[in-house]
Amino acid sequence: MYREVILDHYKNPRGHGTLDDADAHADGQNPLCGDEVSIYVAFGEDGETIDEVKFSGRGCAISQAATSMLTEMVQGRKATEVATLDKDELLEEIGIPLTPVRLKCAMLGLTTLKVALHKAKGTPLPDGLAGFDDLELS
Amino acid sequence: MTAGSKTLNAHAIRADFPIFEQLIHGKPLAYLDSANSSQKPRQVIDAMTTFYETSYANVHRAVHVLGERATAGLEGAREKVRAFINAPEAREVIFVRNATEGLNLIAYAWGGTNLGPGDAVVVTELEHHSNFVPWQYIAQRNGASFLMLEIDDNGDPDLSQLDAIARDHTVKVVATNLVSNSLGTIHDLGPLVGWAHEHGAIFVCDAAQAAPHMPLDVQALDCDFLAISGHKMCGPSGIGAVWGRARLLEAMEPFLLGGHMINSVRYDKTTWGELPHKFEAGTSPIVEAYGLGVAVDYLSAVGLDAIEAHEHELVAYALGRLGEVPGLKLYGPPADRRAGVVSFNVEGIHPHDVAQILDMQGVAIRAGHHCCQPLMHKLGLAATNRASFYLYTVREEIDQLVEGLHTVQKVFA
Numbered sequence: 001m002y003r004e005v006i007l008d009h010y011k012n013p014r015g016h017g018t019l020d021d022a023d024a025h026a027d028g029q030n031p032l033c034g035d036e037v038s039i040y041v042a043f044g045e046d047g048e049t050i051d052e053v054k055f056s057g058r059g060c061a062i063s064q065a066a067t068s069m070l071t072e073m074v075q076g077r078k079a080t081e082v083a084t085l086d087k088d089e090l091l092e093e094i095g096i097p098l099t100p101v102r103l104k105c106a107m108l109g110l111t112t113l114k115v116a117l118h119k120a121k122g123t124p125l126p127d128g129l130a131g132f133d134d135l136e137l138s
Numbered sequence: 139m140t141a142g143s144k145t146l147n148a149h150a151i152r153a154d155f156p157i158f159e160q161l162i163h164g165k166p167l168a169y170l171d172s173a174n175s176s177q178k179p180r181q182v183i184d185a186m187t188t189f190y191e192t193s194y195a196n197v198h199r200a201v202h203v204l205g206e207r208a209t210a211g212l213e214g215a216r217e218k219v220r221a222f223i224n225a226p227e228a229r230e231v232i233f234v235r236n237a238t239e240g241l242n243l244i245a246y247a248w249g250g251t252n253l254g255p256g257d258a259v260v261v262t263e264l265e266h267h268s269n270f271v272p273w274q275y276i277a278q279r280n281g282a283s284f285l286m287l288e289i290d291d292n293g294d295p296d297l298s299q300l301d302a303i304a305r306d307h308t309v310k311v312v313a314t315n316l317v318s319n320s321l322g323t324i325h326d327l328g329p330l331v332g333w334a335h336e337h338g339a340i341f342v343c344d345a346a347q348a349a350p351h352m353p354l355d356v357q358a359l360d361c362d363f364l365a366i367s368g369h370k371m372c373g374p375s376g377i378g379a380v381w382g383r384a385r386l387l388e389a390m391e392p393f394l395l396g397g398h399m400i401n402s403v404r405y406d407k408t409t410w411g412e413l414p415h416k417f418e419a420g421t422s423p424i425v426e427a428y429g430l431g432v433a434v435d436y437l438s439a440v441g442l443d444a445i446e447a448h449e450h451e452l453v454a455y456a457l458g459r460l461g462e463v464p465g466l467k468l469y470g471p472p473a474d475r476r477a478g479v480v481s482f483n484v485e486g487i488h489p490h491d492v493a494q495i496l497d498m499q500g501v502a503i504r505a506g507h508h509c510c511q512p513l514m515h516k517l518g519l520a521a522t523n524r525a526s527f528y529l530y531t532v533r534e535e536i537d538q539l540v541e542g543l544h545t546v547q548k549v550f551a
Contacts, residue, residue: 002495002549034507034520035490058520060490061550105490 010061015071017054024120028112035059067109083123144444154179165500168535173526185432215431224355229413237346238268240365240380245272247393253282258307262295267509269344292471293323316348320508321470322479351477353442373433377426394419449478452527478527489521499542
């Protein structure tokens with residue numbers, strides 16, 4: 001269940017922090033278990049390519065490690081591409097079987113990132129957002 | 139154990155619960171999540187099966203013999219629940235899905251017509267969302283105030299805030315739990331009930347966590363409404379009960395409308411049926427109610443005093459054993475003030491991770507906010523771990539938990 005790589009990302013999260021002048025930002029919560037993730041994105045000069053992603057938050061190892069992995073995955077990719085990123089791509093990276101409850105933990109970072117991109121760029125919202133109704137959708 | 143009180147043999151009781159006849163991830167099941175929902179004894183499971191096989195039909199309207207048997211089963215269960223909570227009359231006992239639905243019934247049907255601007259509903263920070271959100275919602279909808287009493291580390295509400303509240307508001311409802319599902323605190327409700335009645339307010343008791351664990355007596359509590367859930371007390375899911383004083387229930391508007399709850403229906407006007415039917419629209423959860431009655435029989439035969447004493451003993455043992463685990467923080471009152479609930483955190487490890495690794499070792503606990511986000515906010519936590527005990531819980535399961543926690547710490551070391 002707890003592969004070494006997950007524990008490593010949990011204990012040494014990549015992209016941990018905030019961006020003061022982020023181009024895109026969203027806060028996400030998993031109301032079922034209280035995991036929290038805030039995502040900050042800076043775009044490159046073309047205004048489309050993700051130049052830097054930071055996250056802050058607190059929660060279980062799965063939610064935090066998955067978000068850490070995500071920041072590495074989306075670096076240098078276009079907002080439109082990330083907005084439709086298949087969840088299986090992230091799940092493959094996580095590489096462990098997840099029960100439905102833990103799946104919500106694992107997807108929190110990706111969902112929050114997609115909401116941030118939606119707010120900044122009008123890209124499509126992720127599926128199943130209903131479960132994340134605490135997201136600030138301004 | 140004090141002289142004269144009954145004791146129970148948890149190992150013998152355990153044999154009544156088929157759920158324990160299996161291995162989980164190859165390990166014996168340590169089920170420490172009874173405050174979430176209890177397991178069911180064979181007596182309840184078998185009785186419900188037999189009922190379906192021999193006595194099932196719809197209730198109250200069939201002329202045939204099966205209809206009579208089913209009606210007798212349902213109404214017999216109502217009488218058992220009445221006796222279980224020492225209510226004056228069986229017609230004051232209304233079957234609902236669970237305590238949450240019961241508390242919604244009170245909030246909508248009583249609060250909906252009796253709350254308005256200048257009025258206040260008072261709850262505590264320690265409420266389960268079921269006794270918090272409905273009141274918050276109805277109060278806001280009706281322009282009334284929704285106020286919370288702060289609690290201390292033991293979970294006891296600060297009653298000194300009450301008089302200031304009463305200076306600025308007409309307090310119409312005081313609603314609290316009798317036993318906290320998150321900290322396990324057993325409350326002495328006497329002073330709060332007395333205060334509520336002195337100020338003309340009704341007192342609503344959420345007894346979902348108390349009913350499984352201690353003898354209940356609505357007349358001694360002197361509450362006005364009380365709600366329980368069957369699934370927490372060895373009964374099936376999908377059945378609970380709300381009790382209210384007959385004069386209050388009679389004066390109330392109905393909650394759910396439709397079949398069975400009427401007296402007469404005309405084009406221009408419908409009149410309501412008598413208690414309890416006025417509040418039981420549609421076909422009841424017949425077999426679930428019957429099963430709850432059997433669960434009440436089961437618990438009564440063991441003895442609620444014995445169950446309470448057993449849980450105090452387990453909590454004292456658990457608090458001692460958990461104290462051996464380094465970096466473990468316990469929440470809530472001393473053992474003699476709590477039902478079988480122990481909430482804790484392991485330093486640096488999120489409860490979900492703790493629970494997941496424990497599950498791999500056959501140990502089932504709850505991890506989360508326990509439907510008590512106001513409390514979690516107060517404690518500055520997102521979540522806690524909660525181990526909870528019941529009449530079938532044995533010390534070996536607590537030992538298994540402690541061993542499991544050492545493994546959790548090794549994984550995260």
